[in-house]
Amino acid sequence: MELEIRRVQKTGASTMTVSLPKDWIVSNSIKPGTPVVVKVLPDGTISIDPKMQRDKEEMRKVIMVDDEETKEHLTRKLIGAYLAGYNIIEVRAKSRLDLELKHAVKEISRMVIGPEVIEETSNTIILHDLSDPVELPQQKCVRRMHLIVNSMHKDAIIALREGDEALAKDVIDRDTDVDRLYWMAVKQYNMILKDRKLSEKIGVDIFEGMSLMLVARGIERIGDHAEKIANNALMMAKASGTLANLDDIVKLSAQAIKVLDSAMEAFFLKDIRSANSIIDLGDQLVQQCQDLNVTSRMPANMSTVVRTSVVDSITRTAMYAMDIAEIAINGAMRLDD
Numbered sequence: 001m002e003l004e005i006r007r008v009q010k011t012g013a014s015t016m017t018v019s020l021p022k023d024w025i026v027s028n029s030i031k032p033g034t035p036v037v038v039k040v041l042p043d044g045t046i047s048i049d050p051k052m053q054r055d056k057e058e059m060r061k062v063i064m065v066d067d068e069e070t071k072e073h074l075t076r077k078l079i080g081a082y083l084a085g086y087n088i089i090e091v092r093a094k095s096r097l098d099l100e101l102k103h104a105v106k107e108i109s110r111m112v113i114g115p116e117v118i119e120e121t122s123n124t125i126i127l128h129d130l131s132d133p134v135e136l137p138q139q140k141c142v143r144r145m146h147l148i149v150n151s152m153h154k155d156a157i158i159a160l161r162e163g164d165e166a167l168a169k170d171v172i173d174r175d176t177d178v179d180r181l182y183w184m185a186v187k188q189y190n191m192i193l194k195d196r197k198l199s200e201k202i203g204v205d206i207f208e209g210m211s212l213m214l215v216a217r218g219i220e221r222i223g224d225h226a227e228k229i230a231n232n233a234l235m236m237a238k239a240s241g242t243l244a245n246l247d248d249i250v251k252l253s254a255q256a257i258k259v260l261d262s263a264m265e266a267f268f269l270k271d272i273r274s275a276n277s278i279i280d281l282g283d284q285l286v287q288q289c290q291d292l293n294v295t296s297r298m299p300a301n302m303s304t305v306v307r308t309s310v311v312d313s314i315t316r317t318a319m320y321a322m323d324i325a326e327i328a329i330n331g332a333m334r335l336d337d
Contacts, residue, residue, distance in 0.1 A: 020048070047196065061086040065093050071104040078108050078127075082115060083183065085191045087129040089115065096122050110176070112183045133188050137202040138212040139268075141185040145219045146264050148178050150257060152226035153317065157253045160233035160310065161246050168237060171230035178223035185216035211331045215267060218320040218327075222260065225313035232306045243303055248292055249310055255285050256314045260321040267324055270332035275325040282322035289315040 008016050020030070028050040030036070037049040061081045065074060074091070081089045091097070091105050105125045108115050114131030152171050159168035192199045192209045199205055204212065236243060243249075259282050266275040293311050 049197075058088055059086045060088040060090065062090045062092060065091060065097070065101060069098075069101060071100050074101055074104045075108070075111075078105065079112065079183065082108070082112050082129065083187045083190055085187060085194060089127040089129075091125050091127075093123045097125060111180065112187075113180050114184075131184070133191060133198060134201050136184060138185050138188045138204055138209060138216075141181045141188070142212050142216050142219065143264075145178055145181045145185075145216060145223070146260075148174055148181075149219050149223045149226060150261065152178070152223060153229070153253065153257055156226045156229035156233060157250060159230055160236065160243060161250065163233070163237040165234060165237040168230040168234040172227050172234070175223050175227040178220055182216050182220040186213055189213040207334055208331065211267075211327050214327050215264075215324050218324050222317050222320050225316050228313050229310050232309055236303075236306055240303075243307060249307070249314070252285065252289055252292065252311070252314050255281075255288075256317040256321065259285060259318050260324070263321045263324040263328065267328035267331065270328065270335060272329050272332045275328040275332070278325040279322050282318045282325070285318045286315055289318070 004021060006018050008018050011017050024030075030050060034050070037047075039047045039049070061084070063074070063077050063081065078089060078091075091101070093101075102120070102125055105127065106117055108127065109117065113136070114129040115127040116130055117125060118128040119126040152174050155167055156171045158164065159171065188202070189209045189212070192202075192204060192206055199209070259278055262274065262278045262281075265271070266278060289311050293308055
């Protein structure tokens with residue numbers, strides 16, 4: 001839409017009016033006496049909503065596929081459409097839809113929260129996103145991600161120490177739950193940008209929405225490193241059982257999780273002092289991890305490689321937790337004194 005400049009007119013002793021664009025009036029069926037919702041927004045602008053009660057709008061995305069479409073390429077498009085906030089996603093082919101591509105569409109229901117297949121023909125398959133942002137808002141997604149990742153990291157270390165193959169596999173499986181919640185948090189941020197009313201319903205403005213999305217990204221990365229530790233534990237369990245002399249690694253792991261837990265608490269409490277202390281502790285922990293890797297260098301073998309990889313994952317966990325503490329500070333600085 002083109003930018004229009006309209007002058008304010010005085011129509012009474014203390015009343016001022018401004019005319020509304022004709023195209024907007026026609027498209028929204030506005031007539032004399034039609035009620036509209038007027039709201040002053042935090043940035044000083046005024047929102048005029050022609051609908052007193054806005055129903056959930058249907059946003060449809062049609063994805064056309066051809067004979068050269070691969071399963072991986074289609075999956076990326078589906079995730080992109082999901083994150084953009086489309087609640088109806090239709091995958092269509094000119095002729096018969098390849099069976100592998102149909103499987104890719106159906107797998108999305110496992111990868112993300114909400115979409116379910118509601119219609120399927122020989123050349124079309126339709127997903128309908130049934131999730132409700134009000135029932136599972138960003139804050140709940142992020143808190144749930146934190147709890148899952150916390151347990152993943154702890155269990156991955158136990159699996160490494162005890163050579164527990166079943167527990168290692170369970171940790172790896174839980175990473176899918178973290179990814180599903182992460183995609184949901186990202187999608188909700190994109191929806192908040194489009195719909196201010198949704199922002200009001202879930203009690204999150206665009207600034208906090210971005211902070212929550214960034215925190216979710218950090219937690220998702222920490223989950224990836226918990227999965228990496230579990231994969232190392234699984235490899236050791238299949239090969240020789242357990243690693244020897246894990247006391248230092250266990251101690252550093254516990255400290256990294258403590259930094260993460262404290263960073264999350266500082267984020268939700270908007271506690272700048274605590275966040276700064278967490279970053280300082282994180283710096284010390286990262287240095288301890290680096291020192292451990294230097295002092296434990298031995299001739300290259302599986303145990304050495306696994307030990308180095310695990311310490312690196314603990315280091316990354318602490319660093320992502322420090323990033324969350326920085327986000328906490330940035331969010332707290334936006335608050336009024």
